[in-house]
Amino acid sequence: MSRIEVRGLRYAYRGAEVLHGVDGRVDAGEVVALIGPNGSGKSTLLRCLAGILRPRRGEIRIAGEPLRGQRQARIARHLAYVPQGSEAAEPLTVLESVLLGLGRASWRYGPADLARAERVLARLGLGELAQRPLPELSGGQRQKAALARALVREAPFLLLDEPTNHLDMRHERDLIEILTRCAREQGQGVLVVLHDINVAVQLADRILLLRDGQVRADGPPRQVVTATGIRDAYGVAVRLVERGGTPFVAGYELARPGG
Numbered sequence: 001m002s003r004i005e006v007r008g009l010r011y012a013y014r015g016a017e018v019l020h021g022v023d024g025r026v027d028a029g030e031v032v033a034l035i036g037p038n039g040s041g042k043s044t045l046l047r048c049l050a051g052i053l054r055p056r057r058g059e060i061r062i063a064g065e066p067l068r069g070q071r072q073a074r075i076a077r078h079l080a081y082v083p084q085g086s087e088a089a090e091p092l093t094v095l096e097s098v099l100l101g102l103g104r105a106s107w108r109y110g111p112a113d114l115a116r117a118e119r120v121l122a123r124l125g126l127g128e129l130a131q132r133p134l135p136e137l138s139g140g141q142r143q144k145a146a147l148a149r150a151l152v153r154e155a156p157f158l159l160l161d162e163p164t165n166h167l168d169m170r171h172e173r174d175l176i177e178i179l180t181r182c183a184r185e186q187g188q189g190v191l192v193v194l195h196d197i198n199v200a201v202q203l204a205d206r207i208l209l210l211r212d213g214q215v216r217a218d219g220p221p222r223q224v225v226t227a228t229g230i231r232d233a234y235g236v237a238v239r240l241v242e243r244g245g246t247p248f249v250a251g252y253e254l255a256r257p258g259g
């Protein structure tokens with residue numbers, strides 16, 4: 001089966017280790033949410049998987065092949081990576097930016113390329129914005145444009161770092177639906193960094209909880225999202241409610257001044 005597999009991954013920035021032996025996997029056709037407190041190593045893990053950072057130890061395999069030593073162009077055939085803050089506004093139209101996502105060596109695009117880009121834009125509800133320059137878009141629209149640029153590649157795996165950052169509730173819901181379809185209909189494996197646990201439980205087949213550079217939990221949402229698990233990882237006492245077997249965070253306890 002096509003999957004991304006990680007074993008014993010260690011990564012250090014200038015000698016300071018921030019990933020301390022991470023194990024995990026993402027299978028084709030599943031959505032895995034990567035959650036964890038600020039600074040726990042989520043983005044670092046994604047950058048290692050995307051081949052941008054070279055881990056000091058451990059192994060990453062994509063579809064059985066070790067990632068180490070592979071050229072970026074070859075890695076890009078396996079996966080599309082959308083970094084945090086990648087909605088930065090380049091002087092391109094939305095359509096040009098999406099075409100760029102196809103990774104062609106030149107700016108020559110055929111009718112099939114255009115049709116593919118337009119299909120993705122329509123899927124994301126960006127059709128009307130195709131000719132608009134990126135700098136003129138809102139933060140949320142730019143975020144969706146960055147996603148369109150990744151989706152157009154139709155790579156087997158998608159790595160998305162906080163793609164819901166600027167999205168309002170409707171666009172957040174749309175994103176959940178789009179990524180679910182990527183997994184169910186296109187068979188893509190999706191690894192998505194999220195801060196909102198309620199988005200994670202609605203979207204993910206599995207949740208990987210990282211804390212201090214180590215995997216603290218890996219399993220279906222109902223197994224990972226427990227009051228104890230969240231308190232241990234985030235140091236916050238949460239109230240959970242259950243709907244249809246899925247746990248949702250209903251709020252957290254606040255320290256009351258003088259209370």
Ligand SMILES: Nc1ncnc2c1ncn2[C@@H]1O[C@H](COP(=O)(O)OP(=O)(O)OP(=O)(O)O)[C@@H](O)[C@H]1O
Nearest residue numbers: 013014018036037038039040041042043044045084
């Ligand atoms: N370029 C860098 N140089 C040095 N240290 C870094 C660098 N990038 C990240 N770090 C450190 O590595 C650790 C993990 O950071 P990382 O960005 O992977 O965490 P994260 O879980 O994605 O955080 P957040 O939720 O805040 O985005 C942090 O302690 C961070 O300060």
